[in-house]
Amino acid sequence: EPEVTQTPSHQVTQMGQEVILRCVPISNHLYFYWYRQILGQKVEFLVSFYNNEISEKSEIFDDQFSVERPDGSNFTLKIRSTKLEDSAMYFCASSVPGPLDQAQHFGDGTRLSIL
């Protein structure tokens, strides 16, 4: 079964450094998402992306964050200057258009640890 893949599985970064998290969505999916989950807390929406542009973003997704689809397969999340509170699991998800377009398929996540 096709799946969303994310790299790296674990990223350790010094506070203030830039980090790029990578995702390869399912190939026939057209909507892409980033979520985060701080340990023990809810899954929180960050941003959605469709047709090469951001379609929706949350208040968490401030100027420190950016997303890009640099080629036909990768979808990246960049955090420009990381803070301690950015430590979390970051999940990429994708979905198809149509009646089930809200059924999102998640990757295994990247655990981001900020020191």
Added chain:
Amino acid sequence: QKEVEQNSGPLSVPEGAIASLNCTYSDRGSQSFFWYRQYSGKSPELIMFIYSNGDKEDGRFTAQLNKASQYVSLLIRDSQPSDSATYLCAVPPGGSYIPTFGRGTSLIVHP
């Protein structure tokens, strides 16, 4: 702020029993409802979705939706220890396709 509420649990059931997980949501305009399973340290995995009032069955799982009362539930029949996980209810607000996730209910199925 659109809310999705779940009892955090843990809900403990013996193997073979029916586990009943409940979720309430605040937005009357919501049209679709999703249940995800999340094992510890893993990503959410979609297990059921429901759009219409009533019951929807898939194997050992049954989703139940009552829009008038704004609740959605998940029943797991013949619970197995491998069902032990956190179950997340996810509900997009009306007019949005972005789900709001509940905190999840921790289910423990003991042999």
